[in-house]
Amino acid sequence: VDGRRLSERLAALARAGARPGGGVCRLALTDADREGRDRVVAWMRELDLRMTVDGIGNVVAVLPGREDLPPVMTGSHLDTVADGGRYDGSLGVLAGLEVVETLVRAGVRPLRPIAVASFTNEEGVRFTPDMLGSLVFCGGMDLEQALEQRDAAGTTVGDELERIGYRGSAPIPSVRPCAFVELHVEQGPVLEQRGATIGAVTGVAGISWTEIELVGQANHAGTTPMCGRRDPACGAAGIVTFVRRLALEIGGSHLGTVGRLVLRPNLVNVVPGSAELTVDLRNGDEAALGEAERRLEAHVEELARTDGLRCDMRRVVRLQPVAFDEEMVDLVEQSAESLAHSAARLTSGAGHDAQMMARVCPTTMIFVPSRGGVSHSPEEHTAPEHLQAGANVLLRTILALAERRHR
Amino acid sequence: VDGRRLSERLAALARAGARPGGGVCRLALTDADREGRDRVVAWMRELDLRMTVDGIGNVVAVLPGREDLPPVMTGSHLDTVADGGRYDGSLGVLAGLEVVETLVRAGVRPLRPIAVASFTNEEGVRFTPDMLGSLVFCGGMDLEQALEQRDAAGTTVGDELERIGYRGSAPIPSVRPCAFVELHVEQGPVLEQRGATIGAVTGVAGISWTEIELVGQANHAGTTPMCGRRDPACGAAGIVTFVRRLALEIGGSHLGTVGRLVLRPNLVNVVPGSAELTVDLRNGDEAALGEAERRLEAHVEELARTDGLRCDMRRVVRLQPVAFDEEMVDLVEQSAESLAHSAARLTSGAGHDAQMMARVCPTTMIFVPSRGGVSHSPEEHTAPEHLQAGANVLLRTILALAERRHR
Numbered sequence: 085v086d087g088r089r090l091s092e093r094l095a096a097l098a099r100a101g102a103r104p105g106g107g108v109c110r111l112a113l114t115d116a117d118r119e120g121r122d123r124v125v126a127w128m129r130e131l132d133l134r135m136t137v138d139g140i141g142n143v144v145a146v147l148p149g150r151e152d153l154p155p156v157m158t159g160s161h162l163d164t165v166a167d168g169g170r171y172d173g174s175l176g177v178l179a180g181l182e183v184v185e186t187l188v189r190a191g192v193r194p195l196r197p198i199a200v201a202s203f204t205n206e207e208g209v210r211f212t213p214d215m216l217g218s219l220v221f222c223g224g225m226d227l228e229q230a231l232e233q234r235d236a237a238g239t240t241v242g243d244e245l246e247r248i249g250y251r252g253s254a255p256i257p258s259v260r261p262c263a264f265v266e267l268h269v270e271q272g273p274v275l276e277q278r279g280a281t282i283g284a285v286t287g288v289a290g291i292s293w294t295e296i297e298l299v300g301q302a303n304h305a306g307t308t309p310m311c312g313r314r315d316p317a318c319g320a321a322g323i324v325t326f327v328r329r330l331a332l333e334i335g336g337s338h339l340g341t342v343g344r345l346v347l348r349p350n351l352v353n354v355v356p357g358s359a360e361l362t363v364d365l366r367n368g369d370e371a372a373l374g375e376a377e378r379r380l381e382a383h384v385e386e387l388a389r390t391d392g393l394r395c396d397m398r399r400v401v402r403l404q405p406v407a408f409d410e411e412m413v414d415l416v417e418q419s420a421e422s423l424a425h426s427a428a429r430l431t432s433g434a435g436h437d438a439q440m441m442a443r444v445c446p447t448t449m450i451f452v453p454s455r456g457g458v459s460h461s462p463e464e465h466t467a468p469e470h471l472q473a474g475a476n477v478l479l480r481t482i483l484a485l486a487e488r489r490h491r
Numbered sequence: 492v493d494g495r496r497l498s499e500r501l502a503a504l505a506r507a508g509a510r511p512g513g514g515v516c517r518l519a520l521t522d523a524d525r526e527g528r529d530r531v532v533a534w535m536r537e538l539d540l541r542m543t544v545d546g547i548g549n550v551v552a553v554l555p556g557r558e559d560l561p562p563v564m565t566g567s568h569l570d571t572v573a574d575g576g577r578y579d580g581s582l583g584v585l586a587g588l589e590v591v592e593t594l595v596r597a598g599v600r601p602l603r604p605i606a607v608a609s610f611t612n613e614e615g616v617r618f619t620p621d622m623l624g625s626l627v628f629c630g631g632m633d634l635e636q637a638l639e640q641r642d643a644a645g646t647t648v649g650d651e652l653e654r655i656g657y658r659g660s661a662p663i664p665s666v667r668p669c670a671f672v673e674l675h676v677e678q679g680p681v682l683e684q685r686g687a688t689i690g691a692v693t694g695v696a697g698i699s700w701t702e703i704e705l706v707g708q709a710n711h712a713g714t715t716p717m718c719g720r721r722d723p724a725c726g727a728a729g730i731v732t733f734v735r736r737l738a739l740e741i742g743g744s745h746l747g748t749v750g751r752l753v754l755r756p757n758l759v760n761v762v763p764g765s766a767e768l769t770v771d772l773r774n775g776d777e778a779a780l781g782e783a784e785r786r787l788e789a790h791v792e793e794l795a796r797t798d799g800l801r802c803d804m805r806r807v808v809r810l811q812p813v814a815f816d817e818e819m820v821d822l823v824e825q826s827a828e829s830l831a832h833s834a835a836r837l838t839s840g841a842g843h844d845a846q847m848m849a850r851v852c853p854t855t856m857i858f859v860p861s862r863g864g865v866s867h868s869p870e871e872h873t874a875p876e877h878l879q880a881g882a883n884v885l886l887r888t889i890l891a892l893a894e895r896r897h898r
Contacts, residue, residue, distance in 0.1 A: 272714030304866040305748035306841035307679030324728035341712035352769040362759040434713035459711040
């Protein structure tokens with residue numbers, strides 16, 4: 085592949101939704117998302133690929149094969165978090181494009197078609213659930229329901245797709261792939277710590293998101309004796325502390341995060357009337373994840389009782405751990421070895437479109453190192469040589485799959 | 492006094508900035524504040540009082556006395572918190588007006604003039620510091636500096652005063668009172684618990700507001716191992732818990748509150764990069780308040796060190812405890828007794844304009860019960876008979892002061 089072209093396109097794409105501090109804010113289905121999509125679609129058009137847009141706005145570009153067999157598919161997403169970097173998601177889409185462009189320019193036409201997908205709303209920041217586009221693509225959610233999902237302002241996915249011109253008419257799924265492989269930045273420190281260039285991803289950790297609302301009694305901070313208070317900020321603080329302690333107790337790859345916490349009315353001299361917070365739990369083992377959820381719930385209920393708070397818990401996302409296809413993982417390792425890149429096996433702690441695709445075809449992912457393990461941040465960085473290495477491993481893996489008549 | 496007229500005016504005033512749930516949002520120098528001021532000024536005009544507006548927007552209406560001596564002053568403020576009730580502040584202004592109207596209608600003209608003040612920005616929600624109008628009135632802050640104070644959107648006090656038409660030209664102070672007495676709802680549960688109708692307020696607790704910013708490392712909640720995290724949400728939670736524990740340890744009338752807490756970027760799947768929170772500490776004893784501040788600072792520094800966070804602490808408000816004039820407190824008690832109302836002495840945990848006025852003349856306050864001790868909330872309520880009792884005690888107290896040639 086042409087590593088320079090890939091890096092230049094990543095930089096060009098990062099201008100869509102660029103923020104002053106160097107970060108990118110390209111929330112799903114915003115004007116910035118449209119700008120990013122338009123840029124990528126223009127590059128796809130230059131290669132004269134067969135393009136489709138489906139009802140949830142997934143864009144799929146297909147390089148025809150020598151025969152009309154089910155394609156090998158790759159891809160990722162173009163949306164970002166509110167202050168993200170330029171690699172998360174974008175790399176997977178643009179590396180797929182780079183693989184196809186490399187083949188086109190080399191005059192190589194594989195047996196099977198190659199499909200490059202850009203899935204809608206992977207991050208789940210603006211609309212829940214995350215991985216919405218790939219979920220619908222795989223039949224995990226009805227299109228009608230997906231189009232009705234609303235952001236915090238009450239705007240629906242359907243209306244925003246119309247508005248930005250990406251509510252397409254292609255059938256769902258627009259293609260039925262024989263295999264799926266996604267290149268992505270690791271977003272964690274494991275590859276860097278192990279000194280490996282390529283991660284062969286064996287699966288994705290299960291994810292549990294819980295929204296908790298604690299309701300107490302808003303009151304004057306200067307006149308309400310401590311003993312008469314029902315202060316949801318104290319309850320929320322207890323939960324934040326518990327989530328960390330629980331994660332350290334469970335150990336292994338278990339993760340627990342309170343990323344969002346809102347007090348109301350959120351004023352210096354008012355005991356808050358309510359607190360709203362989210363708990364993100366992740367574990368590669370289904371039983372351990374379920375146990376963590378039960379302990380969290382018990383703790384929240386006990387704490388609400390002690391502090392005289394009303395509490396409401398809602399599971400807003402629940403994804404079981406996903407195991408990727410063994411043979412596909414082997415193939416990624418072999419591709420890395422054939423290119424003399426060091427490879428390590430690891431589990432993804434983050435959710436990815438690939439875990440949806442794993443429902444319908446043999447799937448795996450390729451990781452490249454994230455500097456300092458940093459992601460979802462303007463400081464997100466992957467070295468250009470690692471980007472190139474990842475795209476080359478993707479090319480080898482796709483080519484190997486695309487030349488197989490039978491799996 | 493006419494209790495019905497007082498209650499009707501409180502209800503009419505509450506329509507300025509009325510919120511759907513029954514609360515009032517009349518933040519200082521907003522359109523709602525203008526509407527409330529205009530209403531009160533119209534009532535003052537009906538009584539043909541001598542009105543002045545000074546450079547910080549304090550409105551003072553004066554009923555002339557038989558002689559041109561320094562006036563007895565009363566009053567409070569018309570601004571509210573973001574979701575407040577209809578009594579906090581408004582009662583003190585409208586009861587002062589009611590006292591004057593009662594005297595005018597009865598044809599009583601006291602020896603000394605009576606001044607009724609409405610002070611600007613007492614709550615300190617929109618502009619810091621709180622009690623800004625009375626602070627400037629008492630010479631505690633230069634007018635120029637006060638006019639440059641900015642709200643969260645960067646708008647200055649001066650520009651907003653211009654905009655709503657309350658940047659007056661009266662000298663500061665517009666009057667030099669011989670005494671000041673403010674009627675206010677207690678905003679706490681003490682009078683209700685003691686079964687008393689009138690509170691004779693002996694002083695105001697010292698107040699300390701600290702803004703704390705904790706900066707860690709924003710990162711992906713699914714890929715960042717627990718041990719590598721620098722999570723400011725955990726630090727903030729530790730502070731919330733500590734502030735409560737400290738208050739319970741210190742005991743007595745000490746209060747500690749974290750009312751405001753903001754995480755950034757505040758997203759479910761991102762380890763926060765920073766947390767900003769406020770700590771409100773109150774104590775009637777200066778030494779105890781200072782000790783609480785020192786312990787808070789030491790705890791925050793230790794916690795930041797342990798969690799690898801950068802921390803920045805800023806004292807944004809610091810008011811020493813204020814002791815009111817003994818003779819004035821006695822007079823309030825005598826006035827209550829002469830009207831056969833039960834009275835109790837207590838210290839105010841909340842800040843009030845009266846504590847500023849105490850710098851320049853003998854001062855005290857009269858409290859009436861708050862149902863359930865609730866304030867700064869739409870549920871704030873004081874029974875009509877308590878409103879009337881408070882206004883009658885205010886009338887007796889003012890009359891007694893206004894007939895004294897010498898203090």
